[in-house]
Amino acid sequence: MIDQSTIAAANEAADADLRADYDALGDHLSRRGIDIAAIKDKVAAYGVAIPSWGVGTGGTRFARFPGAGEPAGVFDKLDDCGVIHQLTGATPRVSLHIPWDDADPADLLAKAEETGLSFDAMNSNTFQDQPGQAQSYKYGSLSHTDAATRAQAVEHNLYCIEMGQRIGSKALTVWVGDGSNFPGQSNFTKQFERYLESAKQVYAALPADWRLFTEHKMFEPAFYSTVVQDWGTNYLIARELGEQAHCLVDLGHHAPNVNIEMIVARLIQFGKLGGFHFNDSKYGDDDLDTAAIDPYRLFLVFNELVDAAGTPGFDPAHMLDQSHNVTDPIESLMNSAMEVQRAYAQALLVDRTALAGYQDTNDALMASETLKTAFRTDVTPILKMARRDRDAAIDPVATYRRSGYRARVAETRPSSDGIGGGIV
Numbered sequence: 001m002i003d004q005s006t007i008a009a010a011n012e013a014a015d016a017d018l019r020a021d022y023d024a025l026g027d028h029l030s031r032r033g034i035d036i037a038a039i040k041d042k043v044a045a046y047g048v049a050i051p052s053w054g055v056g057t058g059g060t061r062f063a064r065f066p067g068a069g070e071p072a073g074v075f076d077k078l079d080d081c082g083v084i085h086q087l088t089g090a091t092p093r094v095s096l097h098i099p100w101d102d103a104d105p106a107d108l109l110a111k112a113e114e115t116g117l118s119f120d121a122m123n124s125n126t127f128q129d130q131p132g133q134a135q136s137y138k139y140g141s142l143s144h145t146d147a148a149t150r151a152q153a154v155e156h157n158l159y160c161i162e163m164g165q166r167i168g169s170k171a172l173t174v175w176v177g178d179g180s181n182f183p184g185q186s187n188f189t190k191q192f193e194r195y196l197e198s199a200k201q202v203y204a205a206l207p208a209d210w211r212l213f214t215e216h217k218m219f220e221p222a223f224y225s226t227v228v229q230d231w232g233t234n235y236l237i238a239r240e241l242g243e244q245a246h247c248l249v250d251l252g253h254h255a256p257n258v259n260i261e262m263i264v265a266r267l268i269q270f271g272k273l274g275g276f277h278f279n280d281s282k283y284g285d286d287d288l289d290t291a292a293i294d295p296y297r298l299f300l301v302f303n304e305l306v307d308a309a310g311t312p313g314f315d316p317a318h319m320l321d322q323s324h325n326v327t328d329p330i331e332s333l334m335n336s337a338m339e340v341q342r343a344y345a346q347a348l349l350v351d352r353t354a355l356a357g358y359q360d361t362n363d364a365l366m367a368s369e370t371l372k373t374a375f376r377t378d379v380t381p382i383l384k385m386a387r388r389d390r391d392a393a394i395d396p397v398a399t400y401r402r403s404g405y406r407a408r409v410a411e412t413r414p415s416s417d418g419i420g421g422g423i424v
């Protein structure tokens with residue numbers, strides 16, 4: 001972890017400027033009838049989960065270019081996640097991926113305690129084969145034509161639930177790579193029937209206080225069809241399985257220009273929004289940093305979430321899921337957590353009474369401007385003050401660079417293998 005005195009010294013140097021900026025924004029918001037302290041408190045209470053696999057350098061199927069001091073295993077990953085939370089105060093939970101993060105639950109809990117973290121949703125992996133595995137997932141897992149392969153995939157998900165129960169997780173996220181690469185390769189209906197039959201077995205093992213999240217993805221690794229290709233199929237799954245099943249929306253898993261915020265609204269309306277994997281994309285599932293390409297879209301998603309806040313039972317899980325190919329993953333994850341907080345803060349500024357009035361009177365221009373006014377407000381001083389109040393860093397990236405953390409861990413962590421593919 002980073003020495004708290006390093007953070008305190010950096011904050012001290014930035015404090016006077018921050019106070020001036022915060023007070024100026026407070027005056028401005030006050031004229032709009034908004035209490036800046038109330039917004040800051042909500043932002044400070046907000047958290048987004050870090051995926052354990054996000055702290056390693058990602059890659060494409062062409063190559064991976066790891067940096068120095070890459071985490072060598074789950075305990076290194078938790079150290080990195082602890083640093084991210086220490087500096088941002090915005091990432092209190094980590095989402096583990098089995099078998100990549102398989103370890104003794106007692107050791108995981110001890111490390112979580114040491115790093116100030118807790119565990120978010122468990123993620124199963126039936127999209128790649130593990131050493132010594134009896135059946136191959138080359139042609140699918142939960143929807144495979146072979147019953148023994150489906151049973152193996154179900155069994156793995158049950159193991160993830162058991163593991164999660166021992167470390168305080170309350171959800172299982174299931175994403176499968178199942179699909180087809182050629183027209184005619186798979187019978188769409190039979191394949192989906194097999195998927196549902198397997199998913200029902202997983203659902204049946206879910207503890208009463210757990211949720212099951214299923215994640216849709218339009219393409220990759222299957223390039224002609226995927227079994228859970230879009231939110232429609234995802235909704236069907238959640239409806240077929242039962243009350244504890246919900247849809248997970250990964251922003252990158254849609255075709256370009258799809259109206260994701262509207263999908264979010266539909267899932268909220270019918271009680272099936274489970275949560276998010278935040279990231280951004282330009283062309284496809286690019287796994288770019290959250291808000292790197294289209295911050296307005298992220299804001300529009302949060303606009304729907306803020307609009308729905310207070311709905312009984314509405315408690316979507318928030319997690320980042322992105323691949324860091326050319327940046328230090330810790331820096332990218334810190335920035336992305338702050339971008340999610342920013343979108344939330346901006347959405348809190350929307351004048352909802354005015355917006356409803358413009359909607360009712362069909363004043364399209366002023367309705368749009370109402371959203372834009374909130375989006376254009378620079379809420380940076382609110383985010384900084386929320387961090388400062390909890391002894392996190394006013395400027396996390398600058399403080400991280402000054403701390404020398406990466407160079408320090410590089411001395412003890414073995415250098416990572418840059419050969420081979422991509423997805424981590």
Ligand SMILES: [Mn+2]
Nearest residue numbers: 215250277321
């Ligand atoms: Mn995802």
